[in-house]
Amino acid sequence: MTTLIQDNALVLFQGDSITDSGRSRQDTNHLGDGYALITAGWFSALYPQKKVSFLNRGISGNRVPDLIGRWQQDYLDLKPTWLSILIGVNDMWRRYDSNDPTTTGEYESNYRRLLDLTRERLTPQIILCEPFLLPINEQQKSWREDLDPKIEVVQRLARDYKTLLVPLDSIFAEASQQREASYWLPDGVHTSPAGAALIAQSWLKTVGAL
Secondary structure, three states: OOOOOOOOOEEEEEEOHHHHOOOOOOOOOOOOOOHHHHHHHHHHHHOHHHOOEEEEOOOOOOOHHHHHHOHHHHOHHHOOOEEEEEOOHHHHHHHHHOOOOOOHHHHHHHHHHHHHHHHHHOOOEEEEEOOOOOOOOHHHHOOHHHHHHHHHHHHHHHHHOOOEEEOHHHHHHHHOOOOOHHHHOOOOOOOOHHHHHHHHHHHHHHOOOO
């Protein structure tokens, strides 16, 4: 078993509430109680000799422009070796709960700007994670028309920027054949402990750690 993550690497998780998952703002090393914590815990147990560090800077409610706005302090200043980004569900959701839509074109142009900023001064290895949705009611089924094109954007960006990709939407879709959607994502978007563990497992497989 050979992981892609180097000795003494610094891994930075970035995103919205799914990444944030209740992390403390007073403790800069706090990872929250979601997939970032589970990922870091399992990796560190499997590869203690590699001395890899993990940081979480996810912020609930963020969309891609929010990441751009805080990229200096929450990315450049941290100088990560690896950058993992999971962003996009709020770029979809605000259309439905706040009448504040983000078009697919805006999402892609903003995300490209983010990735260009990411590589201007640092050379981290990048992991893009698909945003995801498991509808738990009829209303949420219509959200797929907005989210699906954004998932395709992330897939395209992973190809264009030659990053790793964690195909979380299809992974959750497959998982929902084993147990009901709410088992993994109680509100269709945010993870249960099992859903967070599924992200962590998928992430670790992507970097060759499992």
